Amino acid sequence: MFRNENVIIFKAKGDFMIQKPRGTQDLFLNNSKEWNAVEEKFRKVLNVFNYGEIITPMFESKELFVRGVGDSSDIVSKEMYEFTDRKGREYVLRPEGTAPTVRAIIENKLYIQENLPYKTFYIGPIFRYERPQAGRYRQFNQLGVETFGIDSISHDVELISLGQSFLNELKINNDIVVEINYLISGDERKTYEAELKKYLSSFTDLCSDCQTRINKNVLRVLDCKIDGNKFTDAPKMFEFASQENNDRLNKTFIQLKELGIETQINFNLVRGLDYYTGLVFEFKNVKTDQAIIAGGSYNNLVEELGGPSLPASGFAIGIERIMMILKDQNIKVSDEDELDLFIIPLSDEAQFLTNKLLLEARSANLKVDTNWNIKNLKAGFKSAERMNAKNIVIVGENSINSDNYAIKDQISGETTEVKFNDIVKYLKGKK
Numbered sequence: 001m002f003r004n005e006n007v008i009i010f011k012a013k014g015d016f017m018i019q020k021p022r023g024t025q026d027l028f029l030n031n032s033k034e035w036n037a038v039e040e041k042f043r044k045v046l047n048v049f050n051y052g053e054i055i056t057p058m059f060e061s062k063e064l065f066v067r068g069v070g071d072s073s074d075i076v077s078k079e080m081y082e083f084t085d086r087k088g089r090e091y092v093l094r095p096e097g098t099a100p101t102v103r104a105i106i107e108n109k110l111y112i113q114e115n116l117p118y119k120t121f122y123i124g125p126i127f128r129y130e131r132p133q134a135g136r137y138r139q140f141n142q143l144g145v146e147t148f149g150i151d152s153i154s155h156d157v158e159l160i161s162l163g164q165s166f167l168n169e170l171k172i173n174n175d176i177v178v179e180i181n182y183l184i185s186g187d188e189r190k191t192y193e194a195e196l197k198k199y200l201s202s203f204t205d206l207c208s209d210c211q212t213r214i215n216k217n218v219l220r221v222l223d224c225k226i227d228g229n230k231f232t233d234a235p236k237m238f239e240f241a242s243q244e245n246n247d248r249l250n251k252t253f254i255q256l257k258e259l260g261i262e263t264q265i266n267f268n269l270v271r272g273l274d275y276y277t278g279l280v281f282e283f284k285n286v287k288t289d290q291a292i293i294a295g296g297s298y299n300n301l302v303e304e305l306g307g308p309s310l311p312a313s314g315f316a317i318g319i320e321r322i323m324m325i326l327k328d329q330n331i332k333v334s335d336e337d338e339l340d341l342f343i344i345p346l347s348d349e350a351q352f353l354t355n356k357l358l359l360e361a362r363s364a365n366l367k368v369d370t371n372w373n374i375k376n377l378k379a380g381f382k383s384a385e386r387m388n389a390k391n392i393v394i395v396g397e398n399s400i401n402s403d404n405y406a407i408k409d410q411i412s413g414e415t416t417e418v419k420f421n422d423i424v425k426y427l428k429g430k431k
């Protein structure tokens with residue numbers, strides 16, 4: 001076995017076999033089917049909420065994320081996949097989806113009044129160089145929602161209820177709690193940060209990340225995965241917030257509870273990206289302590305990236321973590337994979353007729369298939385069973401000569417004889 005930084009190469013039988021890069025995965029068979037079903041459910045819910053899709057490039061200017069996400073974030077400081085093109089321009093594989101969406105909003109002037117509120121979503125891969133672990137990959141996939149031009153309690157509640165509607169669509173109803181907090185700004189935040197730094201100065205054993213964040217963005221210390229559990233008695237943000245901000249957080253909490261959404265206020269919730277302002281929230285898997293839906297408002301980001309002053313908010317969903325929950329709760333999302341018809345051809349002439357029947361049936365939106373390697377009836381029936389066929393038809397010398405084709409219903413066990421030109425019509429009548 002040979003190993004380099006990026007791949008593991010096994011030498012077997014004189015050939016080289018290259019493994020996928022660390023922190024990535026292959027999806028196939030039922031896994032890819034379930035994955036696609038999750039995306040379809042997401043699109044279904046977003047359509048009901050009247051969101052339109054946006055598709056942005058998988059690589060962007062490095063400066064977009066330095067300015068947008070913040071250089072104190074782990075993403076920018078140590079997790080981006082960076083490269084330089086032939087003209088020396090610095091690009092990165094996108095490490096998150098909000099900044100590219102905001103860039104597209106500004107560049108294409110989608111912020112004009114007639115477009116507001118602008119509600120959009122994205123689906124696609126995200127890239128971060130971090131230590132792979134359960135539900136966390138170096139290439140992972142997000143379903144993201146972003147809204148522009150709205151700033152109200154009612155919208156905050158609607159946004160969170162959108163996330164809850166998606167989980168309901170997937171029938172994920174257990175072990176999930178919504179945590180919320182309100183991030184203050186301006187002079188209130190400066191006062192709070194000073195008190196938080198004073199509190200943190202009493203610790204002598206903080207990790208290197210915390211020591212860096214104290215000077216760059218002290219709120220991020222509360223989000224630390226290593227030391228975060230030490231700060232249970234840290235100064236609480238609400239103690240420094242205006243009455244208006246505290247009222248907004250409490251009203252949001254009350255409205256969510258009244259809608260039946262299990263909600264808790266977590267005063268240490270700050271999120272891992274620097275652009276958040278106001279309400280932040282996480283849908284947390286209480287069994288793994290992982291966030292599966294997370295977001296909030298980022299009212300300054302559009303302006304910071306060169307656009308107008310425009311309130312904005314959104315959230316992202318990690319598909320991999322959704323898949324983990326579905327598996328853990330034994331929830332199947334995709335429909336049963338069944339064939340309307342499996343065809344068993346038993347001669348060269350039968351294969352020609354089979355192709356003709358396949359084309360006609362598929363044009364009629366029937367799901368049909370065959371196996372061109374079939375040598376006998378036994379092998380044909382095994383293939384039909386493996387493909388979960390609802391009906392089977394044998395195309396052989398007797399059926400061709402008599403133009404009587406026996407279609408066997410695998411569910412009832414009944415057999416019906418049909419003329420070749422009537423097979424598709426017969427099957428459509430059974431659906």
